[in-house]
Amino acid sequence: MPASFSRFATEVQGETAFTVLAKARQLQAAGKEVIELEIGDSPFPTADAATAAGIAAIEADQCHYGPSSGLPDFRDAAAEYMGREYGVDVKGENVVAGPGAKTFQTLFCEAFLNPGDGVLVFSPHFPTYPANIHRRGARMVTSRLEQSHAFRPNLADVERFLDEDPHPKAIFLNSPHNPTGGIALPEDIAGLADIIRGQDVALFSDEPYDRMVWSGSHHTPLAEAGMLDQCVSAFTFSKSYSMSGWRLGFAVSSAAIVDRFTLLTNTALSCVPPFTQIAGAAALRNGDEQRESRMQEFRLKVEGLAARVDKIDGIDCLTPGGTFYVFPSVKDVCNRLGVTSHGLALFVLEGADDNFGVACLGGECFGEAGAGFLRLSCAEPEDRLRQAVDFLPEAFGRTDRLAAFLETRPEYRLDAPYV
16 A cells, blocks of 8 residues: 555645746747736846856856755855945854745744744744744744735734734744735834743744835845844845746844754755856856846836726725735625635636636635735736736626536635635
Protein backbone atom coordinates (compact mmCIF):
# COMPACT_ATOMS: atom_id res chain seq x y z
CA MET A 1 0.00 0.00 0.00
CA PRO A 2 1.22 3.58 -0.59
CA ALA A 3 2.50 5.55 2.38
CA SER A 4 -0.09 7.94 3.80
CA PHE A 5 0.43 11.69 3.74
CA SER A 6 0.63 13.80 6.86
CA ARG A 7 -2.41 15.72 8.05
CA PHE A 8 -0.63 18.96 7.14
CA ALA A 9 0.08 17.80 3.58
CA THR A 10 -3.52 16.78 3.02
CA GLU A 11 -4.97 20.02 4.40
CA VAL A 12 -2.50 22.69 3.22
CA GLN A 13 -3.72 25.32 0.76
CA GLY A 14 -1.44 26.78 -1.91
CA GLU A 15 -1.34 30.04 -3.84
CA THR A 16 -4.40 30.18 -6.11
CA ALA A 17 -2.73 32.57 -8.54
CA PHE A 18 -0.62 29.72 -9.89
CA THR A 19 -3.69 27.47 -10.22
CA VAL A 20 -5.50 30.13 -12.25
CA LEU A 21 -2.32 30.74 -14.23
CA ALA A 22 -2.21 27.06 -15.19
CA LYS A 23 -5.87 27.19 -16.27
CA ALA A 24 -5.26 30.34 -18.31
CA ARG A 25 -2.33 28.73 -20.10
CA GLN A 26 -4.40 25.60 -20.76
CA LEU A 27 -7.15 27.69 -22.36
CA GLN A 28 -4.57 29.62 -24.41
CA ALA A 29 -3.08 26.37 -25.66
CA ALA A 30 -6.56 25.34 -26.81
CA GLY A 31 -6.85 28.56 -28.85
CA LYS A 32 -8.64 30.94 -26.48
CA GLU A 33 -7.43 34.53 -26.18
CA VAL A 34 -6.78 35.28 -22.50
CA ILE A 35 -5.63 38.53 -20.90
CA GLU A 36 -3.68 37.52 -17.80
CA LEU A 37 -4.26 39.73 -14.78
CA GLU A 38 -3.95 36.93 -12.23
CA ILE A 39 -0.22 36.61 -11.59
CA GLY A 40 2.04 39.12 -9.86
CA ASP A 41 4.98 39.03 -12.24
CA SER A 42 6.78 41.96 -13.83
CA PRO A 43 6.32 42.33 -17.60
CA PHE A 44 9.78 43.90 -17.95
CA PRO A 45 13.01 42.01 -18.68
CA THR A 46 15.54 41.63 -15.89
CA ALA A 47 17.32 44.85 -14.96
CA ASP A 48 20.23 45.46 -17.34
CA ALA A 49 22.82 45.71 -14.55
CA ALA A 50 21.72 42.35 -13.12
CA THR A 51 21.69 40.62 -16.51
CA ALA A 52 25.21 41.72 -17.37
CA ALA A 53 26.60 40.80 -13.96
CA GLY A 54 24.76 37.47 -13.89
CA ILE A 55 26.04 36.41 -17.32
CA ALA A 56 29.58 37.39 -16.38
CA ALA A 57 29.28 35.44 -13.14
CA ILE A 58 28.11 32.29 -14.93
CA GLU A 59 30.94 32.62 -17.45
CA ALA A 60 33.33 32.96 -14.51
CA ASP A 61 31.89 29.69 -13.09
CA GLN A 62 30.27 31.29 -10.04
CA CYS A 63 27.93 28.29 -10.05
CA HIS A 64 29.07 26.30 -7.03
CA TYR A 65 28.26 26.25 -3.33
CA GLY A 66 28.49 29.44 -1.32
CA PRO A 67 27.94 30.48 2.31
CA SER A 68 24.47 29.72 3.66
CA SER A 69 24.18 33.33 4.82
CA GLY A 70 24.97 34.66 1.36
CA LEU A 71 28.05 36.08 -0.35
CA PRO A 72 29.71 38.80 1.75
CA ASP A 73 29.52 41.30 -1.13
CA PHE A 74 25.81 40.62 -1.64
CA ARG A 75 25.11 41.08 2.06
CA ASP A 76 27.07 44.32 2.05
CA ALA A 77 25.15 45.57 -1.00
CA ALA A 78 21.83 44.83 0.71
CA ALA A 79 22.98 46.63 3.87
CA GLU A 80 24.02 49.64 1.77
CA TYR A 81 20.57 49.60 0.14
CA MET A 82 18.84 49.68 3.52
CA GLY A 83 20.89 52.67 4.63
CA ARG A 84 20.52 54.55 1.34
CA GLU A 85 16.78 54.04 0.89
CA TYR A 86 15.45 53.89 4.46
CA GLY A 87 18.12 55.25 6.78
CA VAL A 88 18.50 51.89 8.52
CA ASP A 89 22.07 51.59 9.83
CA VAL A 90 22.96 47.92 9.32
CA LYS A 91 25.95 45.94 8.08
CA GLY A 92 26.36 42.75 6.08
CA GLU A 93 26.06 40.73 9.29
CA ASN A 94 22.43 41.89 9.50
CA VAL A 95 21.54 40.37 6.10
CA VAL A 96 20.81 36.81 5.01
CA ALA A 97 20.19 35.75 1.40
CA GLY A 98 17.27 33.61 0.27
CA PRO A 99 15.59 32.28 -2.88
CA GLY A 100 13.02 35.07 -3.08
CA ALA A 101 11.19 36.45 -0.07
CA LYS A 102 8.62 33.68 0.47
CA THR A 103 11.13 31.35 2.09
CA PHE A 104 11.62 33.83 4.94
CA GLN A 105 8.03 33.20 6.05
CA THR A 106 9.04 29.59 6.68
CA LEU A 107 12.31 30.48 8.39
CA PHE A 108 10.62 33.10 10.57
CA CYS A 109 8.04 30.60 11.77
CA GLU A 110 10.72 27.99 12.43
CA ALA A 111 12.79 30.51 14.35
CA PHE A 112 10.07 31.92 16.60
CA LEU A 113 6.96 29.73 16.78
CA ASN A 114 6.09 26.75 18.92
CA PRO A 115 2.88 24.74 18.72
CA GLY A 116 -0.03 26.68 20.15
CA ASP A 117 1.51 30.13 19.68
CA GLY A 118 -0.76 32.86 18.38
CA VAL A 119 0.13 34.81 15.21
CA LEU A 120 -1.76 37.93 14.21
CA VAL A 121 -2.26 38.33 10.45
CA PHE A 122 -3.90 41.30 8.76
CA SER A 123 -6.42 39.93 6.30
CA PRO A 124 -6.94 39.69 3.33
CA HIS A 125 -3.50 38.18 3.41
CA PHE A 126 -0.88 36.57 1.19
CA PRO A 127 -2.03 32.96 0.64
CA THR A 128 1.05 31.20 2.00
CA TYR A 129 0.98 32.80 5.46
CA PRO A 130 -1.47 30.21 6.88
CA ALA A 131 0.53 27.28 5.51
CA ASN A 132 3.75 28.44 7.14
CA ILE A 133 2.06 29.23 10.45
CA HIS A 134 0.19 25.92 10.55
CA ARG A 135 3.33 24.03 9.55
CA ARG A 136 4.63 24.89 13.02
CA GLY A 137 1.39 23.99 14.77
CA ALA A 138 0.75 27.63 15.62
CA ARG A 139 -2.59 29.46 15.45
CA MET A 140 -3.44 32.22 12.98
CA VAL A 141 -5.54 35.08 14.36
CA THR A 142 -6.83 37.59 11.83
CA SER A 143 -7.43 41.33 11.88
CA ARG A 144 -9.70 42.47 9.04
CA LEU A 145 -8.41 45.17 6.72
CA GLU A 146 -11.28 47.47 5.75
CA GLN A 147 -11.71 49.30 2.46
CA SER A 148 -13.22 52.20 4.42
CA HIS A 149 -9.87 52.54 6.25
CA ALA A 150 -7.82 52.33 3.01
CA PHE A 151 -6.81 48.79 4.05
CA ARG A 152 -4.50 50.16 6.77
CA PRO A 153 -3.73 47.93 9.79
CA ASN A 154 -5.99 48.31 12.83
CA LEU A 155 -3.72 48.86 15.82
CA ALA A 156 -6.58 48.33 18.27
CA ASP A 157 -6.67 44.73 17.04
CA VAL A 158 -2.96 44.42 17.80
CA GLU A 159 -3.50 45.58 21.38
CA ARG A 160 -6.47 43.23 21.74
CA PHE A 161 -4.39 40.33 20.41
CA LEU A 162 -1.63 40.96 22.94
CA ASP A 163 -4.10 41.37 25.80
CA GLU A 164 -6.48 38.50 25.04
CA ASP A 165 -4.62 35.78 23.14
CA PRO A 166 -3.47 32.97 25.46
CA HIS A 167 0.02 32.98 23.93
CA PRO A 168 0.68 35.84 21.49
CA LYS A 169 4.06 35.41 19.84
CA ALA A 170 4.20 36.94 16.36
CA ILE A 171 2.65 39.41 13.92
CA PHE A 172 2.75 39.36 10.12
CA LEU A 173 2.75 42.77 8.44
CA ASN A 174 2.72 43.28 4.66
CA SER A 175 3.11 46.82 3.33
CA PRO A 176 2.66 47.75 0.54
CA HIS A 177 -0.06 45.17 0.82
CA ASN A 178 -0.87 42.27 -1.47
CA PRO A 179 -3.69 41.96 -2.49
CA THR A 180 -5.32 45.26 -1.49
CA GLY A 181 -2.61 47.78 -2.42
CA GLY A 182 -2.99 49.37 1.01
CA ILE A 183 -0.12 51.21 2.70
CA ALA A 184 0.79 51.24 6.38
CA LEU A 185 1.41 54.92 7.10
CA PRO A 186 4.37 56.13 9.21
CA GLU A 187 2.07 56.55 12.22
CA ASP A 188 0.84 52.96 11.75
CA ILE A 189 4.40 51.62 11.72
CA ALA A 190 5.45 53.75 14.70
CA GLY A 191 2.32 52.80 16.63
CA LEU A 192 2.83 49.10 15.99
CA ALA A 193 6.43 49.35 17.15
CA ASP A 194 5.35 51.16 20.31
CA ILE A 195 2.84 48.41 21.12
CA ILE A 196 5.22 45.46 20.76
CA ARG A 197 8.54 47.03 21.80
CA GLY A 198 10.12 45.10 24.66
CA GLN A 199 7.60 42.26 24.58
CA ASP A 200 8.33 38.67 23.60
CA VAL A 201 6.70 39.20 20.23
CA ALA A 202 8.39 38.89 16.82
CA LEU A 203 7.32 40.89 13.77
CA PHE A 204 7.59 39.55 10.23
CA SER A 205 7.56 42.54 7.89
CA ASP A 206 6.94 41.37 4.32
CA GLU A 207 8.23 44.16 2.05
CA PRO A 208 8.60 42.84 -1.54
CA TYR A 209 6.77 45.89 -2.96
CA ASP A 210 8.92 48.44 -1.12
CA ARG A 211 9.70 50.41 -4.31
CA MET A 212 6.09 50.29 -5.52
CA VAL A 213 4.64 53.05 -3.35
CA TRP A 214 2.42 55.54 -5.16
CA SER A 215 1.17 57.54 -2.18
CA GLY A 216 3.86 58.91 0.12
CA SER A 217 6.94 56.75 0.65
CA HIS A 218 7.74 53.35 2.07
CA HIS A 219 8.48 52.96 5.77
CA THR A 220 10.07 49.85 7.21
CA PRO A 221 9.60 48.88 10.89
CA LEU A 222 13.36 48.35 11.10
CA ALA A 223 13.76 52.15 11.18
CA GLU A 224 11.88 52.28 14.49
CA ALA A 225 13.90 52.22 17.73
CA GLY A 226 14.57 48.74 19.06
CA MET A 227 12.90 46.89 16.19
CA LEU A 228 16.06 45.31 14.85
CA ASP A 229 15.89 42.84 17.74
CA GLN A 230 12.20 42.02 17.21
CA CYS A 231 11.63 42.38 13.48
CA VAL A 232 12.60 40.45 10.37
CA SER A 233 12.06 42.42 7.16
CA ALA A 234 11.99 40.46 3.89
CA PHE A 235 12.77 41.94 0.46
CA THR A 236 12.85 40.51 -3.05
CA PHE A 237 14.26 41.37 -6.47
CA SER A 238 11.22 40.02 -8.29
CA LYS A 239 9.20 43.24 -8.45
CA SER A 240 11.69 46.14 -8.39
CA TYR A 241 14.28 44.56 -10.66
CA SER A 242 12.10 42.11 -12.66
CA MET A 243 14.10 39.12 -11.41
CA SER A 244 11.28 36.75 -10.39
CA GLY A 245 12.84 33.75 -12.15
CA TRP A 246 16.25 34.33 -10.56
CA ARG A 247 14.70 33.49 -7.17
CA LEU A 248 16.58 35.97 -5.03
CA GLY A 249 15.74 37.93 -1.91
CA PHE A 250 17.18 38.95 1.41
CA ALA A 251 16.06 39.43 5.01
CA VAL A 252 17.35 42.02 7.45
CA SER A 253 17.38 41.77 11.24
CA SER A 254 19.72 41.65 14.21
CA ALA A 255 22.96 39.70 13.83
CA ALA A 256 21.68 37.11 16.31
CA ILE A 257 18.47 36.52 14.35
CA VAL A 258 20.38 36.41 11.06
CA ASP A 259 22.71 33.78 12.53
CA ARG A 260 19.66 31.68 13.43
CA PHE A 261 18.22 32.12 9.93
CA THR A 262 21.59 31.11 8.47
CA LEU A 263 21.52 27.86 10.43
CA LEU A 264 17.97 27.15 9.27
CA THR A 265 18.95 27.99 5.68
CA ASN A 266 21.85 25.56 5.99
CA THR A 267 19.52 22.74 7.01
CA ALA A 268 16.87 23.41 4.36
CA LEU A 269 18.44 25.12 1.32
CA SER A 270 22.23 24.86 1.65
CA CYS A 271 22.74 28.20 -0.11
CA VAL A 272 21.50 30.59 -2.77
CA PRO A 273 23.36 30.24 -6.11
CA PRO A 274 26.30 32.68 -6.15
CA PHE A 275 25.65 33.96 -9.69
CA THR A 276 22.15 35.14 -8.71
CA GLN A 277 23.57 37.03 -5.74
CA ILE A 278 26.21 38.67 -7.93
CA ALA A 279 23.45 39.77 -10.29
CA GLY A 280 21.40 41.07 -7.35
CA ALA A 281 24.30 43.06 -5.90
CA ALA A 282 24.79 44.72 -9.28
CA ALA A 283 21.10 45.61 -9.43
CA LEU A 284 21.18 47.15 -5.95
CA ARG A 285 24.25 49.24 -6.74
CA ASN A 286 23.69 50.15 -10.39
CA GLY A 287 20.00 49.66 -11.18
CA ASP A 288 18.28 52.61 -9.46
CA GLU A 289 17.70 54.77 -12.54
CA GLN A 290 16.17 51.98 -14.63
CA ARG A 291 14.18 50.73 -11.63
CA GLU A 292 12.60 54.11 -10.96
CA SER A 293 11.70 54.60 -14.62
CA ARG A 294 9.89 51.27 -14.62
CA MET A 295 8.18 52.02 -11.31
CA GLN A 296 6.72 55.19 -12.84
CA GLU A 297 5.33 53.12 -15.72
CA PHE A 298 3.73 50.81 -13.18
CA ARG A 299 2.27 53.78 -11.30
CA LEU A 300 0.55 55.16 -14.40
CA LYS A 301 -0.78 51.72 -15.33
CA VAL A 302 -2.17 50.92 -11.90
CA GLU A 303 -3.76 54.35 -11.42
CA GLY A 304 -5.35 54.16 -14.87
CA LEU A 305 -6.61 50.64 -14.28
CA ALA A 306 -8.16 51.58 -10.93
CA ALA A 307 -9.90 54.63 -12.42
CA ARG A 308 -11.40 52.65 -15.30
CA VAL A 309 -12.53 49.73 -13.12
CA ASP A 310 -14.17 52.15 -10.67
CA LYS A 311 -16.43 53.43 -13.47
CA ILE A 312 -18.05 50.02 -14.01
CA ASP A 313 -21.56 49.84 -12.61
CA GLY A 314 -21.64 47.92 -9.31
CA ILE A 315 -17.89 48.17 -8.68
CA ASP A 316 -16.14 50.31 -6.05
CA CYS A 317 -12.38 50.53 -6.54
CA LEU A 318 -9.88 52.50 -4.46
CA THR A 319 -6.74 53.80 -6.11
CA PRO A 320 -4.09 51.65 -4.42
CA GLY A 321 -1.36 53.31 -2.42
CA GLY A 322 1.16 50.77 -3.71
CA THR A 323 1.83 47.47 -5.53
CA PHE A 324 0.73 46.72 -9.08
CA TYR A 325 -2.69 45.35 -8.18
CA VAL A 326 -6.13 46.85 -7.90
CA PHE A 327 -8.60 45.33 -5.46
CA PRO A 328 -12.13 46.45 -6.38
CA SER A 329 -15.24 45.56 -4.40
CA VAL A 330 -17.64 43.61 -6.63
CA LYS A 331 -20.13 42.87 -3.87
CA ASP A 332 -23.03 44.55 -5.66
CA VAL A 333 -22.31 42.62 -8.85
CA CYS A 334 -22.01 39.32 -7.00
CA ASN A 335 -25.20 39.93 -4.99
CA ARG A 336 -27.12 40.77 -8.17
CA LEU A 337 -25.84 37.72 -10.05
CA GLY A 338 -25.80 35.25 -7.13
CA VAL A 339 -22.15 34.25 -7.58
CA THR A 340 -19.13 34.36 -5.27
CA SER A 341 -16.32 36.71 -6.15
CA HIS A 342 -13.94 33.91 -7.14
CA GLY A 343 -16.78 32.29 -9.06
CA LEU A 344 -17.18 35.60 -10.89
CA ALA A 345 -13.44 35.64 -11.63
CA LEU A 346 -13.53 32.12 -13.06
CA PHE A 347 -16.66 32.89 -15.08
CA VAL A 348 -14.93 35.85 -16.70
CA LEU A 349 -12.03 33.54 -17.57
CA GLU A 350 -13.83 30.36 -18.58
CA GLY A 351 -17.54 30.81 -19.13
CA ALA A 352 -18.43 34.30 -20.31
CA ASP A 353 -17.12 33.84 -23.86
CA ASP A 354 -15.92 30.91 -25.93
CA ASN A 355 -13.05 32.75 -27.56
CA PHE A 356 -11.98 35.40 -25.04
CA GLY A 357 -11.39 35.57 -21.30
CA VAL A 358 -9.79 37.62 -18.54
CA ALA A 359 -7.82 35.85 -15.80
CA CYS A 360 -8.04 37.44 -12.36
CA LEU A 361 -8.54 36.27 -8.77
CA GLY A 362 -11.46 36.34 -6.38
CA GLY A 363 -10.65 38.05 -3.10
CA GLU A 364 -11.40 34.93 -1.06
CA CYS A 365 -8.16 33.48 -2.47
CA PHE A 366 -6.60 35.78 0.14
CA GLY A 367 -8.74 34.70 3.07
CA GLU A 368 -12.35 35.12 4.12
CA ALA A 369 -11.88 38.88 4.53
CA GLY A 370 -11.26 39.16 0.78
CA ALA A 371 -14.66 37.75 -0.19
CA GLY A 372 -16.56 40.17 -2.42
CA PHE A 373 -13.45 41.60 -4.08
CA LEU A 374 -11.36 40.85 -7.16
CA ARG A 375 -7.60 41.22 -7.54
CA LEU A 376 -6.33 42.35 -10.92
CA SER A 377 -2.68 42.81 -11.82
CA CYS A 378 -1.62 45.60 -14.18
CA ALA A 379 1.31 43.72 -15.69
CA GLU A 380 -0.24 43.56 -19.18
CA PRO A 381 0.29 46.30 -21.81
CA GLU A 382 -2.01 49.33 -21.65
CA ASP A 383 -4.15 48.32 -24.64
CA ARG A 384 -4.71 44.88 -23.13
CA LEU A 385 -5.70 46.39 -19.79
CA ARG A 386 -8.29 48.55 -21.53
CA GLN A 387 -9.59 45.54 -23.44
CA ALA A 388 -9.92 43.56 -20.20
CA VAL A 389 -11.84 46.34 -18.42
CA ASP A 390 -14.18 46.80 -21.39
CA PHE A 391 -14.96 43.07 -21.31
CA LEU A 392 -15.96 42.94 -17.64
CA PRO A 393 -19.39 44.64 -17.89
CA GLU A 394 -20.11 42.64 -21.05
CA ALA A 395 -19.37 39.42 -19.15
CA PHE A 396 -21.49 40.50 -16.17
CA GLY A 397 -24.43 41.00 -18.52
CA ARG A 398 -24.32 37.47 -19.97
CA THR A 399 -26.61 36.02 -17.34
CA ASP A 400 -27.65 33.01 -19.42
CA ARG A 401 -24.05 31.93 -19.73
CA LEU A 402 -23.51 32.54 -16.01
CA ALA A 403 -26.49 30.33 -15.18
CA ALA A 404 -25.01 27.56 -17.33
CA PHE A 405 -21.61 28.04 -15.68
CA LEU A 406 -23.12 27.74 -12.19
CA GLU A 407 -24.97 24.58 -13.19
CA THR A 408 -21.61 22.92 -13.68
CA ARG A 409 -19.87 24.79 -10.84
CA PRO A 410 -22.48 24.99 -8.07
CA GLU A 411 -19.80 25.56 -5.42
CA TYR A 412 -19.60 29.15 -6.67
CA ARG A 413 -23.25 30.00 -5.99
CA LEU A 414 -23.50 32.80 -3.43
CA ASP A 415 -25.29 31.42 -0.37
CA ALA A 416 -25.81 34.77 1.40
CA PRO A 417 -25.39 38.32 0.11
CA TYR A 418 -22.15 40.14 0.76
CA VAL A 419 -22.46 43.11 3.13
